[in-house]
Amino acid sequence: MxxxxxxxxxxxxxxxxxxxxxxxxxxxxxxxxxxxxxxxxxxxxxxxxxxxxxxxxxxxxxxxxxxxxxxxxxxxxxxxxxxxxxxxxxxxxxxxxxxxxxxxxxxxxxxxxxxxxxxxxxWRMDPEVPLVVPEVNPDAIKRHKGIIANPNCSTIQMVVVLKPIHDAARIKRVVVSTYQSTSGWGKEAVDQLWQEVKAAAKGEKLNKIKKVLPAQIAFNVIPHIDVFLPNKYTREEMKMVNETQKIMEDDSIKITATCVRVPVVISHAEALNIETEKKLTPEQATEILRKSPGVEVIDDVSKGKYPLPIDAAGKDPSYVGRIRADESVENGLNLWVVSDNLRKGAALNAVQIAELLI
Ligand SMILES: NC(=O)c1ccc[n+]([C@@H]2O[C@H](COP(=O)([O-])OP(=O)(O)OC[C@H]3O[C@@H](n4cnc5c(N)ncnc54)[C@H](OP(=O)(O)O)[C@@H]3O)[C@@H](O)[C@H]2O)c1
CATH class of the missing domain: 3.40.50.720 (NAD(P)-binding Rossmann-like Domain)
Incomplete structure (x- = not known):
């Protein structure tokens, strides 16, 4: 030189x-x-x-x-x-x-x-506003005009898992049932849970405690998150349908949801039933999910290992387990997905968007 x-x-x-x-x-x-x-x-x-x-x-x-x-x-x-x-x-x-x-x-x-x-x-469903999950549709951010929307917590943890399966085998239909923590409804809902638990431990009546949730949450589950709509679904359930199609940029994916509040403090769990166009064995799906960003597989039922809300709290990934074939259809999978609703479901996803911005 x-x-x-x-x-x-x-x-x-x-x-x-x-x-x-x-x-x-x-x-x-x-x-x-x-x-x-x-x-x-x-x-x-x-x-x-x-x-x-x-x-x-x-x-x-x-x-x-x-x-x-x-x-x-x-x-x-x-x-x-x-x-x-x-x-x-x-x-x-x-x-x-x-x-x-x-x-x-x-x-x-x-x-x-x-x-x-x-x-x-x-702003989530405003056509001018990108709705972004960095592992799924990072490019959408380029279209922003000042506002970028962070999806609903139960949608985020689901799409991180759906995207790699959709890319590999094209998803036709998803049936999702959620088990959502009280922190998903804010600090007052968590206060309600603790007050009810403490009162019950003291043998006191629970019906005098101020309710921000639609019913007693301690020792109960409530199939009602956000308001009921004319089609009898809740708004939370329809968020999962509409937001998933927007983030995945594919209106052909059929989704139906039942959203349920459970007496857990942090982390939402979801049972997903997925029907695909191409066949994916549970082993192939596991392999794909192991390599997917933002996903961690915990799936060894012989040792009693599967994701739990209590373990996911404070952590970043969408944890997936109980990966098995849906034996009632030709190309079907059942999965169990758990993630911290305050982190990946909210703050972490938003900070990841801000990181993409800078
Ligand atoms: N919790 C989740 O898992 C989750 C997930 C995704 C998205 N989100 C969304 O995030 C938002 C907040 O949820 P959160 O669970 O954090 O609720 P939260 O615990 O009830 O907190 C609400 C926050 O909003 C502030 N606030 C209320 N009224 C205000 C006003 N008039 N002016 C300024 N600040 C005001 C409160 O301030 P003060 O303390 O002063 O009242 C508090 O900081 C909601 O839109 C929710 O849908 C929540």
Whole structure:
């Protein structure tokens, strides 16, 4: 190599390192709307754990939480009341304060120059808004116009598993039954569960305890999540149908869901029955799922090994087990899928979207 060539190589290397340094040192002003909630608290944890490059963190909630101190990366930060002026200088806004707040404030944040990743259902089915699960449809993010929607928790953990099976064998129909934790309905639902459990342990009556869920949840299961629609499904059930088709970009996949609340604190479980066009043996499906991003197979029934909500809590993957043939149809599979609804079902998926953005 001539002296000139080696000088050029040195310059190129320098330029490359310099660029990398710029990327590594670029930090972002991030707002969390609903920072005091179940999902908001998880946002704070996940951003820190994944070393998201945060310059400033702005924690926003209702007036009730104004002045409350929350820790981010070991430092105390004061919660501010959400107002129309909350987004000055913010580059990424993570919303998890309910649909009404997202409808009203996401456009305000976008106008102030932020990209919004929204956890509520407010924007999910808007054709202008991408609905993204990074393992499934990362390219959809390119179409965003300021708002990117995070799907429903029970949909996210399901599509991470459906996508590789669809790619291999084309899914015709899915029948899903969910077993959803109380944290999926926010902190007040978890409070209801604990109060009922404590009262029962003391031999007290449970009917005086304030209910945010439609019925007593301790020692019970409730086949009612979100409101009933004219077709007698709940809105949660129809979210699983409509959002799955949008994320998978395939309206031909037929889906029917029954969503049930169970007295578990964290992690949703789902029994999936899948009918495919091409035959997939349970062994082939297992092999495919073992290699799929965001999925972890735990399936050894001889040793009593299958995914459990209690083990999935605090972890990232969609865990799959009980993989077996549906012997009542020609090309059918049954699976059991469990994932932490506050992480992959909400905060982790949204932070992964923010990572794609930067
Ligand atoms: N939980 C899940 O598994 C899950 C999964 C996916 C998506 N989501 C969605 O995420 C959102 C939040 O759920 P969550 O479970 O975290 O609920 P949550 O525990 O009840 O928390 C609600 C949050 O919203 C804030 N908030 C309420 N009213 C407000 C207002 N007027 N102005 C500003 N902030 C307000 C609350 O602040 P205060 O503490 O001040 O009241 C709190 O920080 C919902 O849209 C939900 O559908 C939840």
């Amino acid at each position: 001539s002296t000139k060539q080696s000088q050029r190589m040195r310059l190129l290397r320098f330029a490359r390192n310099d660029n990398r340094k710029d990327i590594m040192t670029k930090k972002y002003n991030v707002a969390i709307v609903g920072a005091t909630g179940m999902v908001g608290s998880e946002f704070i944890k996940v951003l820190a754990e994944r070393k998201f490059p945060v310059r400033e963190i702005r924690l926003l909630a209702s007036g009730r939480s104004k002045g409350k101190m929350l820790k981010f990366c070991g430092k105390d930060h004061e919660v501010q009341e959400l107002t129309k002026d909350s987004f000055k200088g913010i580059e990424i806004a993570l919303f998890s304060a309910g649909g009404g707040i997202s409808k009203e404030f996401a456009p305000v944040a976008v106008k102030a120059g932020a990209v919004v990743v929204d956890n509520s259902s407010a």
